Amino acid sequence: MRWISYTGCWTHGYATEESRLSVAKIAQFWSTYRRSRLGLVGLTILASFLLVSISAPALTPYDPIRDRDLAEGAALPAWYKVLPQYADLPGTRDFVVNPEIGVGNWELNAQGDVKPISRDPVTLALQSVDGRPGVGTAELTHRFAYQYAPPLSFQINMGLDFVSVIESTYQLELFVINPESEPFLIWDGGPNSRPLEPSRLDLDSKGLPFEYKSKMGLQWYQNVAERIFAKKGLYSLVLRIHAKGVSKDSDFKISLNKAVLHVPGRVHGVLGADHLGSDLFSQLLYGTRVSLLIGVSAAMLSVSIGLAVGLISGYQGGLTDEVSMRMVDVLLVLPGLPMLMILSGLFGRNIWNIIFLLGILSWPGFARVVRAQVLQLKTVSFVEASRAIGSSSHFIIIRHLLPNVLPLAYATIALYIPGAVITEAALSFLALGDPNTSSWGRMFYSANAFGAFQHLAWWWIVPPGIAITLLSLSFVFIGTTLDEVLNPRIRARR
Secondary structure (H helix, E strand, O other), X not given: OHHHHHHHHHHHHHHHHHHHHHHHHHHHHHHHHOOOHHHHHHHHHXXXXXXXXXXXXXXXXXXXXXXXXXXXXXXXXXXXXXXXXXXXXXXXXXXXXXXXXXXXXXXXXXXXXXXXXXXXXXXXXXXXXXXXXXXXXXXXXXXXXXXXXXXXXXXXXXXXXXXXXXXXXXXXEEEEEOXXXXXXXXXXXXXXXXXXXXXXXXXXXXXXXXXXXXXXXXXOOOOHHHHHOOOOEEEEEEXXXXXXXXXXXXEEEEEEEEEEEEEOOOEOOOOOXXXXXXXXXXXXXXXXXXXXXXXXXXXXXXXXXXXXXXXXXXXXXXXHHHHHHHHHHHHHXXXXXXXXXXXXXXXXXXXXXXXXXXXXXOOHHHHHHHHHHHHHHOOOHHHHHHHHOOOOHHHHHHHHHXXXXXXXXXXXXXXXXXXXXXXXXXXXXXXXXXXXXXXXXXXXXXHHHOOOOOOOOHHHHHHHXXXXXXXXXXXXXXXXXXXXXXXXXXXXXX
């Protein structure tokens, strides 16, 4: 029992001493690392990107993939409004009309036999008089102020609830009246004798038929929104309902739900919007996560494979070494990007497939370096002594060789990450990236495919380019500093 107690104390003391040595090594490493300005700059940049990737949901309210139509396609950044020529450009506005009669909502002007039977929600009915079929017209008007430059488009969404349509005909017309009292017919529903299907009006000014444009004096290619909202001032949205009974049993009732006039902004957010109206700033922030995930994961996978192959090949020698090195030779002569393009098309455009492909195609160079290091280490005295006392190959590789090549692996991981980030951006630029994730390369693809380069929309192009450059530089600085700190030959030269 006493021997066990002594052994336990000795083991505990050894573990404590080993932990102290580890702490001392870390402290010594940091003391040497912090002397490098480039290393500190790299850590600072990397810490900034990590902070952005973690706090992206707090920095932007938008989802970079799901949130679309937040503004007009290719909208300018909102801060462009400080420039005089852009001061009047509209941001995204929603003019909401609640389904009730009252100030700020609908104003009712009823003529003939169409009468309101409910004010909230607005419900109108055609009433028969003295046994004869009713006939009448009602106009529902909503006034709103528009004090901006003309928009490029607008949408109107309105719910129409047909309570009853029996032996009646009706016609619905929707107008926008400008400050000069000029009416623009933008929708005509009728004449009908049955309820509209579906009973919801979803109107987009970009899809108006030519007959409406011609009545406005426009050619087919001209913009309806710019014509209607050409002036600043008080506008009116008018829904005209004309109903007529065909017998004494006629019945027509219609109820209105909330209506929304949506004007997409020509300016939006910090970096504007892409061709789908999605927020570019949120794509930039969330792209940090994707680039870090792909870069770090692919580099670690690549270095892990190269480390394993280099250790086993260098120590075992013989046929194992020959087969491994010939495989390395084959992979080294294959063109990297074309291979990635082919394999990405075969395996699918998925972020994990991209990480896997980057990892398995990037390890041969590092495997050669590790093998060369192991060939030198396996002849040194401590390895020979371990072999002489009967240590297994597995023990020698793990206990003696691996710790001596790990410093090289740390530096290589840091230096491989920029290559993985840039390669993923190249694949996404070529439309071979994951379409369900927001990455900096995908921002470049969208910019190239939808005219940002032709129109010099620099806010769409420059920020992801700067982000890729800074993230790559941070790992280059860190990797170079790690190599200087951990490589004894470089330290000896300095």
